[in-house]
Amino acid sequence: MPVPLLDLKLQYATIRDEVLRVTSEVYDSQYFILGKRVDDFERDFAAYCHSRYAVGVSSGTDALLIALMVLSVGPGDEVIVPAYSFFATAGVVDRLGAIPVFADVALDDYNIDPAKIEALITPATKAIMPVHLYGQCAAMDEINRIAAKHKLPVIEDAAQAVGAEYDGRRAGVLGTMAAFSFFPSKNLGAFGDAGAVTCEDEATYERLIDFRVHGMRPKYYHRYVGGNFRIDALQAAILHVKLAHLDSWAEGRRRNAAAYAELFADTALGDRVILPRELPRRRHVYNQYVIRFTDGGDTRDRVMSHLKSVAIGCDIYYPLTLPQQECFKDNLSAGGQFPSSDLAAAQTLAIPVFPELTKDQMAEVVREIGKALN
Numbered sequence: 001m002p003v004p005l006l007d008l009k010l011q012y013a014t015i016r017d018e019v020l021r022v023t024s025e026v027y028d029s030q031y032f033i034l035g036k037r038v039d040d041f042e043r044d045f046a047a048y049c050h051s052r053y054a055v056g057v058s059s060g061t062d063a064l065l066i067a068l069m070v071l072s073v074g075p076g077d078e079v080i081v082p083a084y085s086f087f088a089t090a091g092v093v094d095r096l097g098a099i100p101v102f103a104d105v106a107l108d109d110y111n112i113d114p115a116k117i118e119a120l121i122t123p124a125t126k127a128i129m130p131v132h133l134y135g136q137c138a139a140m141d142e143i144n145r146i147a148a149k150h151k152l153p154v155i156e157d158a159a160q161a162v163g164a165e166y167d168g169r170r171a172g173v174l175g176t177m178a179a180f181s182f183f184p185s186k187n188l189g190a191f192g193d194a195g196a197v198t199c200e201d202e203a204t205y206e207r208l209i210d211f212r213v214h215g216m217r218p219k220y221y222h223r224y225v226g227g228n229f230r231i232d233a234l235q236a237a238i239l240h241v242k243l244a245h246l247d248s249w250a251e252g253r254r255r256n257a258a259a260y261a262e263l264f265a266d267t268a269l270g271d272r273v274i275l276p277r278e279l280p281r282r283r284h285v286y287n288q289y290v291i292r293f294t295d296g297g298d299t300r301d302r303v304m305s306h307l308k309s310v311a312i313g314c315d316i317y318y319p320l321t322l323p324q325q326e327c328f329k330d331n332l333s334a335g336g337q338f339p340s341s342d343l344a345a346a347q348t349l350a351i352p353v354f355p356e357l358t359k360d361q362m363a364e365v366v367r368e369i370g371k372a373l374n
């Protein structure tokens with residue numbers, strides 16, 4: 001039985017009529033840039049995140065970039081980021097001429113280890129940027145405590161974490177600003193690239209609005225150098241349709257995670273396979289379901305080859321840590337030790353968890369993993 005890592009067509013089939021209706025309304029209006037569709041989506045997305053403001057932007061990468069620009073991060077500044085994340089987390093820092101300073105992650109949740117942060121703070125530090133990796137919030141109390149002590153802003157990289165919660169508060173209100181990605185494979189996925197930034201502070205919101213259109217206010221008068229970071233009205237219209245379904249999709253992912261826990265418990269694999277663990281006070285939304293093989297050697301790669309040979313989708317997020325990336329070979333902090341990040345990169349594998357997955361498919365995935373490990 002083939003099992004894809006993600007099957008977006010199944011989800012689309014359930015919302016096709018609604019999507020075709022709103023997209024055809026946008027076509028008929030011939031109104032494509034910002035406007036009511038974007039305003040409506042931003043209002044409801046902010047509410048979904050428990051946040052006061054949301055600003056739709058062109059991608060999750062641009063959401064991170066514009067957040068740093070709003071904070072005036074520039075050449076020589078340092079931003080503390082986890083050593084293990086998608087590239088954009090560190091890439092946006094470097095693009096502004098600033099220096100990503102890498103902190104190791106904790107293996108409990110693959111998020112930045114708060115105990116590693118304070119030693120990295122210098123007079124040049126401008127922000128701390130935790131990532132809520134795979135859909136589970138980082139240790140925000142500890143991070144915010146350190147940030148407050150050093151008067152530093154916190155940017156949540158919430159690209160994978162729409163709807164994730166920490167103490168009942170959602171990703172999006174746990175720092176100074178939060179960046180979301182609506183890349184199609186994300187829990188809330190556009191039909192192309194899109195993203196958003198949330199914030200609580202009105203002045204920050206106003207700056208985000210200005211930086212999204214070349215730092216312009218009023219028209220053709222530029223106070224800052226921003227960029228074209230606009231979200232398309234078409235994407236906003238589609239995302240607005242999808243937002244109404246997001247809670248039920250998140251519940252589907254959570255249900256599947258619970259089913260995997262039962263299925264793995266029935267095997268004799270024990271600690272040879274470490275499952276994702278929802279930490280206390282968190283609501284995990286399982287943008288990915290990432291397991292770790294502790295046998296060492298090339299176990300993870302052998303399991304992956306076996307799953308692929310039986311048409312079970314799986315993928316490695318991410319094969320290298322950020323400090324191991326060639327483009328960061330001259331980064332001073334990349335010379336440090338990141339043992340947990342190294343293990344995460346060497347031992348983890350994402351398996352299917354999308355909401356429409358069936359119990360039989362999950363049982364098949366677990367069975368084939370067991371065979372690969374025997």
Ligand SMILES: Cc1ncc(COP(=O)(O)O)c(C=O)c1O
Binds near residue numbers: 059060160193195
């Ligand atoms: C942790 C993280 N940060 C940033 C991004 C960048 O988002 P996008 O692909 O929408 O630019 C992603 C998405 O891939 C991500 O997973």
